[in-house]
Amino acid sequence: DVVLTQTPVSLSVTLGDQASISCRSSQSLEYSDGYTYLEWYLQKPGQSPQLLIYGVSNRFSGVPDRFIGSGSGTDFTLKISRVEPEDLGVYYCFQATHDPFTFGSGTKLEIK
Amino acid sequence: QVTLKESGPGILQPSQTLSLTCTFSGFSLSTYGMGVGWIRQPSGKGLEWLANIWWDDDKYYNPSLKNRLTISKDTSNNQAFLKITNVDTADTATYYCARIEGRHYFDYWGQGVMVTVSS
Numbered sequence: 001d002v003v004l005t006q007t008p009v010s011l012s013v014t015l016g017d018q019a020s021i022s023c024r025s026s027q028s029l030e031y032s033d034g035y036t037y038l039e040w041y042l043q044k045p046g047q048s049p050q051l052l053i054y055g056v057s058n059r060f061s062g063v064p065d066r067f068i069g070s071g072s073g074t075d076f077t078l079k080i081s082r083v084e085p086e087d088l089g090v091y092y093c094f095q096a097t098h099d100p101f102t103f104g105s106g107t108k109l110e111i112k
Numbered sequence: 113q114v115t116l117k118e119s120g121p122g123i124l125q126p127s128q129t130l131s132l133t134c135t136f137s138g139f140s141l142s143t144y145g146m147g148v149g150w151i152r153q154p155s156g157k158g159l160e161w162l163a164n165i166w167w168d169d170d171k172y173y174n175p176s177l178k179n180r181l182t183i184s185k186d187t188s189n190n191q192a193f194l195k196i197t198n199v200d201t202a203d204t205a206t207y208y209c210a211r212i213e214g215r216h217y218f219d220y221w222g223q224g225v226m227v228t229v230s231s
Contacts, residue, residue, distance in 0.1 A: 035215060039216065039217060041218070048208055048224055051220075054215065054217070092159055096217050100161065101164075101174075106158050
């Protein structure tokens, strides 16, 4: 199975600063057709996860442009510029390139 | 407007079969490219993908659950189902269903249903 390793496990950020989360895969996530099924989700406290980024760098509808996904192959990054209070929660990366599909273990973002 | 809502028994005993229903609106599981997935989350822990079903009835399962899973759908009533046989306390979790559209997975999620396995 593909293992997604997220770092850091937790992150404490001052409002207005940038946060960066890494997701490293045990295998390349580029599918045979060239698409990369790497997504990012945010689970706010007490809520269901919500899709932020799909296909490495595409923001889902309504997601602010402060959220920027990047990467390729096995190394991916989610950057949150100008962190706001509503950004707190646990961030998960997810891959659907290889069966079985897998989630990273999560990165908890706290506000200082 | 896309909405999904999970329902289930709440509590069940070890060795029983867990039956979950996902009732959705705002999309059709007969539309090309559409799918529904099931994901679970033990309290205070991370997310685990369980199974997907697609518009063409194609199905994918997480092999870690060793053939205990069955996913199905009722297109005319906008529902998807998941059965887990021979449950154990390790199956205690919040279970979510979520929509899949084309190349983005899980773009809309239900609120989740808590399931407790206890004797």
